[in-house]
Amino acid sequence: MNAVITTRELRKEFTVRVKTGRFSRARRTVTAVDGVDLTIEAGEMVGYIGPNGAGKSTTLKMLTGILNPTSGHVRVCGLEPVPQRLRLTRNLGVVFGQRSALWWDLPLRESFRLLRHVFDVPRADHAARLAQCRDLLDLDGFLDTPVRQLSLGQRMRGELTAALLHGPRVLFLDEPTIGLDVVSKQAVRGFLSDLGAAGDTTLVLTTHDLADIERLCPRLIVIDHGHVVHDGSVERLHHRYGSHRQVVIDLEADWDPGHAPEGVTAKVDPDDARRVRFHLTPGGPSAGELVARLALRAPLRDMSIVEPDIEDVVARLYQAAPADSAG
Amino acid sequence: MAYRNPLTPYLRLTAAQVRSQAQYRFSFVLDLFGQTAVTVLDFLTILVLFRITPVLGGFELHEVLVMSGIAITGFSIADLAVGNVEQLAHYVRTGLLDAMLIRPRRVLPQLLAVDFQLRRIGRVVFAAVVLAVAAAASGVEWTWWRWLLVVTAPLAGAVFFSAVFVITATTMFWWVDSREFSASFTYGGRDFTSYPLTVFGGGFRRLFGYALGFGFVAYHPTLALLGRADPLGAPGWLGWSGPVVASIAALAAGALWRTGLRHYKGTGS
Ligand SMILES: Nc1ncnc2c1ncn2[C@@H]1O[C@H](COP(=O)(O)OP(=O)(O)O)[C@@H](O)[C@H]1O
């Protein structure tokens, strides 16, 4: 066991004043994070997802020492984030997609130089990491451009570099692809994927773009109304919510129910009697077995495999009542 | 690799901020003049008052100018160094405070460094010149301890006003943005400090002058510089109380700031 992040019963409440009449205001308590237990091991890549207002950013702010938890236990790199912020932040890289950690009026290169002083990074280490990021994120075209003149995609590549120059053990990314164009999204995902594959950096990423997660994160934590409603692999999520890969087969002739292999149910396409769909369930036959067995009984014309749509699954998850252990 | 001088990173941040502002040279020069003009107006107000009356609360023009010279020099240094803290609500909204919190450095000096406004320096220079000229015109007997006092009094005033800036800004962590409330202590305090305590009513004098400490910034040091007894009867050694009072205020400000930061709620996004 080598947990880099642990939380137990982590809670954060905000007191907000709401207008109840022309002159009256009432205090109301909003529970943004409501008893979250997390254990994240060194080198993991974790997607932390949930709808707007679920409590993702608030969790990240408690893990990075920005916000004091209302109650509960939290340790990151063995440290208590708020009281030991000065020591902890040397081990963390943090990127807020909607905020900037760069100097607006200075060339990107200058921001990097200042961060070397802020984080006390030895010159050689800094130069080596910068060279690597320049290469992987293709920064050379705009290193001398003032940050305010960068496109969003260029700026985000700069933010990622800025977060990594001190060699953090844990990288927190809050909506890193928000607002980016498709090409920049791909660049950011590709970079993070390589970083995660190298295995030295623990990566926690919040997003509501599920394509980020499918590409990057073997582990998925879903939060809703401050509660964790799922923690596990993407496959487990599909399994739990009954979404399966489908094999779609086009036949030379109309489907005959007698041809179905045992253990699977076929659904005939309502518009085309020569098209059938099979749901692949864990424990049932694999796609290959299924097709092989079918081919023995009926002539096939074409086949395709349809991946379950994670967006649908998560949408269903959000609508579901607070989590039970149905999986 | 730790820096031998822990101030180095903050100085680097300040230098970077000055460099980025230097890109807008014309607006910098314009602001420099504008800011200096405000301080000129503060002193002009005093001159105008003395057209109506030859003495103010028992003090002549050059004496009041020494007093306001100390007060406004101290205030202007504080405004230059920490005046930005009154923008705390803005720093919270724009996420600048969060950006400071994720770095291994103290938050307050970072905030002040990254938004340092060099254009405010004109005020310091102008107020110091007024102090020098008024002190020369007052026929001060320059002993070594008076030299010491004329230098330490504005500096202690700077520390004191810095503490007032921080304390009033920190209230933002608990209440909503309360700029007017803050201004009544910072700018109000500066104006109070620029005039002799003798012109204010008893209750106001006791509250602002002694309970809150503004009377130790310029009034008592000026009496000591000029070699005058306090018309209100306070002992002469109070002229040296500035650094002590300023230290107490600074400690209180530091403690309040740290408590406030623990109450920091962030923004909703
Ligand atoms: N500073 C704050 N003051 C009051 N309420 C807040 C604050 N920050 C977050 N909230 C509330 O807490 C909940 C969770 O917010 P957040 O963590 O930002 O969600 P997410 O990042 O998942 O969209 C929301 O209801 C939000 O309105």
Ligand SMILES: [Mg+2]
């Ligand atoms: Mg968020």
